[in-house]
Amino acid sequence: MAYFDAASTEPLHPRAREALITAMDAGWADPARLYGQARRAHLLLEQARTEVAEALGARPDEVSFTSSGTQAVHLGVLGTLHGRRRAGRHLVTSAVEHSSVLHAAAVHEGEDGTVSTVGVDLAGRVDLAAFGAAVAMEGTALACLQTANHEVGTLQPVERAAAICREHGVPLLVDAAQSAGRLPIPQGWSVLTASAHKWGGPAGVGVLAVRKGTRFRSFLPEDERERRRVPGFENVPAVVAAAAALVAVKEEAERDNARLSALVDVIRERVPQVVPDVEVIGDPVDRAPHIVTFSCLYVDGEALLTELDKAGFAVSSGSSCTASTLRPSHVLEAMGVLTHGNVRVSLPRGASAAEVDRFLTVLPDVVRRIRQDAGVA
Numbered sequence: 001m002a003y004f005d006a007a008s009t010e011p012l013h014p015r016a017r018e019a020l021i022t023a024m025d026a027g028w029a030d031p032a033r034l035y036g037q038a039r040r041a042h043l044l045l046e047q048a049r050t051e052v053a054e055a056l057g058a059r060p061d062e063v064s065f066t067s068s069g070t071q072a073v074h075l076g077v078l079g080t081l082h083g084r085r086r087a088g089r090h091l092v093t094s095a096v097e098h099s100s101v102l103h104a105a106a107v108h109e110g111e112d113g114t115v116s117t118v119g120v121d122l123a124g125r126v127d128l129a130a131f132g133a134a135v136a137m138e139g140t141a142l143a144c145l146q147t148a149n150h151e152v153g154t155l156q157p158v159e160r161a162a163a164i165c166r167e168h169g170v171p172l173l174v175d176a177a178q179s180a181g182r183l184p185i186p187q188g189w190s191v192l193t194a195s196a197h198k199w200g201g202p203a204g205v206g207v208l209a210v211r212k213g214t215r216f217r218s219f220l221p222e223d224e225r226e227r228r229r230v231p232g233f234e235n236v237p238a239v240v241a242a243a244a245a246l247v248a249v250k251e252e253a254e255r256d257n258a259r260l261s262a263l264v265d266v267i268r269e270r271v272p273q274v275v276p277d278v279e280v281i282g283d284p285v286d287r288a289p290h291i292v293t294f295s296c297l298y299v300d301g302e303a304l305l306t307e308l309d310k311a312g313f314a315v316s317s318g319s320s321c322t323a324s325t326l327r328p329s330h331v332l333e334a335m336g337v338l339t340h341g342n343v344r345v346s347l348p349r350g351a352s353a354a355e356v357d358r359f360l361t362v363l364p365d366v367v368r369r370i371r372q373d374a375g376v377a
Helices: 014-026 036-056 070-083 101-109 128-135 156-166 234-272 301-310 330-335 352-372
Strands: 063-066 091-096 116-118 140-146 171-173 191-195 206-210 276-283 291-296 342-346
Touching: 014 036, 014 301, 036 063, 036 191, 036 206, 036 234, 036 291, 063 070, 070 101, 070 116, 070 140, 070 191, 070 234, 091 101, 091 128, 091 171, 091 191, 101 116, 101 140, 101 171, 128 140, 128 156, 140 234, 156 171, 156 352, 234 276
Parallel strands: 091 116, 091 140, 140 171, 171 191
Antiparallel strands: 063 206, 191 206, 276 291, 291 342
């Protein structure tokens, strides 16, 4: 099986595995207590916090660990809005943010807040002029913008958006789930979120970083752990493993990004050559190095993923738009591109040229058979 779904979760990095096993023996105790085992756990936790902070361009005391990237986003969005209630109740997001951002926005809207959802172009890049106009609205308390889109890989103009936010005194929450470890973190964020299993750490560890000077107040009952931002017992071994993976991935990024990006270029170029009526989606250059997405006309997306699985390829779709559900991806819909027969290939560390060649050999026949079965070939 060729695993091509790294944007969902990257396989555990070997250094994370080693760190996790070691920390399970040394870091199992409660890091908030004072006895010897607890002090060891506390030291491991704080060393991991320092490593993660350095990798993300933050201070250790700005970084808190959550139970997932989704929880980090929920806490970041709603906690910042709660902390800035006096500034206003207006939230700005792009139309292609991760569903966790949009779900948090819906909660805010349900509590009498207002939300401006800014559109994107055909590549999935936010309309910066419209974003700026929304940020400039009276009572804007927070703006949100991802670094790289999780479905199509397009990079967003985060630093330019941050400059606009700074001009209007509005904090910017940046969701770096698809780029942390792989690409440098853009400057200018006020709140940053990320997810360890996207960079080869274990699942169950998210990162929430809040810059000093950014007003933040958790909307949950108060808890003394994690700078009073995140309630609950810290998973020290998993955090240690997450930090080890992040450090390793950053060290390997230059080499791996160049190799994976070249393989993505091959897919982007050859898929339209071997499959008729296909649309390759997202920016061809200004993109995450490991993600490529395309849609096939006259093809049921669910059937396509199932047949590719049978052929030995684990891929995903940015769209649930099938004959049974008829629910297009909010990202693809906002871009105004083809949603049916959608495939997202996201290459993990170690993906090979041979696997990509085999995928490009198998894909045309799979698409042809599905179209024949549907009576459109």
